Amino acid sequence: MPLVTRFYIDRSSPIHQMDARVKLIWVLVIFLAVMTFNHPLYHLAIFLSILAAAAAAKLPMRILFSRVKAIIPLGILIAAMWAIFGKEGVILWKWWVFQITDISLQYGISVGFRVISLVLALFVVLQSTEQAELLYGLIGLKMPYNFAFIITAIFRFAPTISGEADTIREAQRTRAMDFETGSSIERIRKSTSFLVPLIIRVLKTTLELSIALSSKAYGAYPTRTFHRQRPLDQSEKILVVALAGCELLFIIMRFAWGLGAVVPDSI
Amino acid sequence: MGIINVQHLSFRYKNASQNALTDINFSVDEGKLTAVLGPTNAGKSTLCLSLNGVVPHMISGTMKGELSVCGVRTSEVNAETVAQLTRHIGAVFQNPESQLFGLSVEEDIAFGPENLRVPPAEITGVIDEMLKLVGLSEFRRRSPYLLSGGQKQRVAIASAMAMHPEVIVLDEPVSELDPVGKNEVLQIVQRLNAEGKVTIVIADHDPEQTLSLAQQILILDKGRLLAKGDPYDVFQDIDRLRKTGLKIPAASEITNWMVEAGLSSHIEISEESAINSLQDLIQKGFLSLTTVKSKRNTQAEPQGRQPVIEIQRVSFHYPEGQNVLCDISLDIYENDYIGLVGSNGSGKTTLAKHFNHILEATEGKVLLNGKNMHGMRISDAARQVGYVYQNPDHQIFARTVFDEVAFGPRNLGYSGVELNHIVEEALAFVGLTGQEAVEPFFLGLGQRQRLAVASVLAMRPEILVVDEPDTGQDKAGAEEMMRLIDRLHAAGKTIIIISHNMELIAEHVHRVIAMSGGRIKMDADTRSFFSDSNVLQQISLRPPQVTRICSALHSPETILTLSEARSSLQVERSNLEAPCP
Structure with missing residues (x-):
């Protein structure tokens, strides 16, 4: 099957209709959020919010996870690597130089979630956005x-x-x-x-x-126009502001109030 | 002064020993359609690329003379500003695959106007207009990759027209398309010309398709302009054109016989006018059609020959895909000469790939010389079934002709004196003896085609599948290739040709298997196949022009070749010499 049809799934949903720039900003906020927190419950919440976005986009979970499944073993491996070198907390398991503590286990799960959530969010965008729209989005974000x-x-x-x-x-x-x-x-x-x-x-x-x-005038002039270029509509602008607000709140929660971290000294 | 003016134009590619174009002079009037005709290497593509400035500004060489398009002398632009010429002249090229850049049809049409800084609001209107022009409105969001060849060329035309050029140049736009695709593209070219929206220059090596569309033709031969003018006038000197190797349409050949016989004063260029002229002669009693005395053999019956390939209730689908072949049963006998025909997507290539086990049936059985191919290694199948791919460049990789031919036998374990003998034998058969040390990429297309055949023959298969043997070749190249295949058949090989070229099928094969929608629509001897106009229509194929003309004249039997037509058409000398009533 051609690569061009591998990602996009045509559905009538508000996520599909949303400007690609907003969806790319959402991925950026997800990235910052998973990097802000290192508590598994917070990561579970982020993960569930991504699933909610996928459901809103009417994406079939079976297809979505068939694309993401390749990354799940990597997430588990990363989680295990972080978990088996635990130093702080109550020791749950120990063998030779390896030991798992309650804190390292939670931190490992959080790091594993980072990888899986980020890839999942990317696939939600890829499957709900035509490639051409995505590129227009990237150009709109000054690529x-x-x-x-x-x-x-x-x-x-x-x-x-x-x-x-x-x-x-x-x-x-x-x-x-x-x-x-x-x-x-x-x-x-x-x-x-x-x-x-x-x-x-x-x-x-x-x-x-x-x-x-x-023969298609590529490079004929230093600049060009983009026929799909359009300003964000009111609701999209509100969404961008809300996303920025969320990220600001996450940073305050983590660094001002000390929430969402099992290892406070580490990201 | 025309919209295009060319004076004493000569061009030589960098490091070439000969001119690609020499002292070309012509002009094109606004709104007219000019066809540039000539065999391979006549200079058609170079002329087309000169018109839009790609030659010499992107492909370097030495240009002499003057060339202006819409008042702009192409010598006045440079490599940086050549793209600005697209405001005046649009281009469509031969390969539909390498000229579409967008991820959707819409993006592709918008690409040129965006580069020309057309305001976005205007571009949306242009996209709608162009999609309507080429009849692809429902494909707006489709990826170009998923379109057929004809649809891709229609998008290429729409993309070129979206920049609203005054001139559009099409360089062999239909030579890589199946009959359906050719028809789609030529209809659009005809419409553009009829509406007078744009001046058109179209290059082709097959005049049959473009001759009736053109108001002016240019005949190129070895880089020189052999003839120019009204197509009808130019074709009156048919012997001169024939010497160039240009394919002469059957309509012109047959009406030329009438001129030679003193029955007519002029040669026709269109099928319709040829039929009218011949019907007129028949009605006057000067001409009649009789039974052909020496018909070519189109025997399909096995007559005691053994089946070499048995296809038993075969279906095939790709993983997670729909059936490409549906319940096919078929026997191929030793020394069969088969034409496998059908439109793109009919399943003919998929079926052929079961013969050498490149694909394995998802249902049913394939027997090769009585042995079930299930689980057979491709290398074992390759000893018995050779497969010559459409494009020789898909397989040529070795440093020398010898190594290229020796590749297959070496994989089968041949070496030393025996290997040398096999290679020599294969090269001798295709007429490449003495070229053993030559680098294959320095050979011409025709020679590379024959090299590809030799490299398959060297594995000594008894069955040979040849995919589109005439692709990209002019009349002389195609005839040379087909003579080679005829000799292989005469030597006892079983031949299966996959082709869209109905003339080739009519002239050479004995049996035709026509496919449509993954099923065999007809399996018959060649003459019976071309007699059944209903089936041909159903699978979007047309018989050769000579068959169509003779059929319109109510020939007592189906005529397949020009020599059969010549044998059938009888000049009634007695009536000719009788005084007029």
Whole structure:
């Protein structure tokens, strides 16, 4: 399946209709929030709030978690790594130099949640925002256009190049090339029969693209317009202010009132 | 003065030994459609790229002479400002895949106007207008990757037109499309021209498609302008055009016979006018259509031959996808010569990939020489079934022609004297003996195609699948390739050709398997296949022009080739010599 269809899920929801800039700011606030707190209950609350956003976007949880599941083992691993080197608190388990304390366990769970929540939030945005909208959002948040265009081109041409790669691999397999067997060195040697045609195809496509770009006036002038550019509407502006307010509140809770931390001296 | 003026234009690519264009002179009037025709390497693409300034400002070389478009001399722009020429001239290129940049159709149409700093509110109107123009309003938010080739080219036209250029140049816009796609694109070109919105220059190597659209044609040959003017006038000197290797449409060939026979004073260029002219001759009793004496063999019956591939109730789908093949049953016999036809997405390539086990049926069985292919290694299947891919550049990678051909046999364990012998034999068969030490990438497209065939033949398969053997080739290149495939068939190989080119199918194969929607719509000998206009219509294919013309003249049987048409059309000398009533 082409990469372009992997993320976005078309639904009629207020989250889908929301300006991409607001959704990107929401991801930023989630990032700051997970970094602000290190208490598992607070992280659970953040995690549940992301699930609520996913539900509001009418995203199928099965598909959402099928995308996120690859990161869950990493989250658990990170949680375990932090948990087994506990120093403070009541020892719950000990073996050789490793020990888990009540505090290290809670801190580990919090750090694991950071990774999982952040990736989950990113996928909520990716699945509820068309890639073009997302890029307009990034440009609206002052990303340089040339950089945004490169990202667009990667999204646009990744499936094309992937299709070319599949065809080349097939063509060599029909000439009895077995890419799957042999030692590492032998496999590298074998890969030249795949990589050389692929590189040549990519170079040829790049040349065709540069000619086609020129014929579409790319770079004709130092600036350009964006047809989807629109100001945020009133409700979106209120939401941005509310998100900023939330983050300010989180910082006050954590650093002024000492809430939401099992290890107060650490982020 | 025309909207395009070209005077003494010559161009030589950097490090090239010969000019790509030499002393070209022509002008194009506003609102007219000009077709640039010629065989491969005639200079068509170079001329198109010169018009929008890409040559010489992005692709360097030495340019002489004068070229102006809409009053702007392209020599006056430079590499930084060449993109500003797009206000005057838009371009559509051959490869639909590498000219669309947006993540959606809408984004792609907006891309040019955004670069030209058109206000956003105006762009929204332009998108609506262009989507309507090319009939793709319902595809507004679709990714270009998910469109068919014809739809992609329609988006490319919409994107070029969105910048409201006065001129649009289309460089072989239909040569990589299936018949449905070609038709879609040419209809839009015709509409643009009819509405007089824009001056059009369209390059093609097949005049049949563009000749009837053009008000002016330019015939290029080896970089020189051989002829220019009204298409009808230019085609009266048909022998001169034929010498260039340009494909002559059947309508012109047949009416030329009438001129040679003294029955007519002029050669027709359109199918409709050729039919009218020939019908007139038939009505006057000067011409008749008889049974063809020496027809080409289109025998599909096995007649004692053994099945080499047996497809038994095969269905196939990709993981989580819908069925691409639905309950297919089919026997392929030794020394069959089969054309596998159908529109894009009909399932023909998917079916062919079951023959060499690149794909494995999700339901049903495939037997190769009586042995079930389930669990068979692709390398074992490759000893018996060779597969020549459409684009030779998908497989060529070695440093020398010898190593490229030796690649497959080496993978099968051949070495030493035996390997040398196999490679020599394969190269001799495709006419590349003596090129062993040459780097494959320095060969021309036709030679690379033959090299790809040799590299598959070297594995000594008895069955050969050839995917679109004429892609990107002009008449001479396609004929050379097909002569090679005919010889392989004559040598006893079983041949399966996948093609959109109905002339090629009509002229060469003996049996046609037509697919549509993942099912076999018809499996018949070639003549019966082209006789069934209903099936052809259902699968969006059209018989060759010669078949269509003879059918319109009520030929007693289905005519497949020009030589059959020549044999069928009888000049009634007795009536010709009789005094007029």
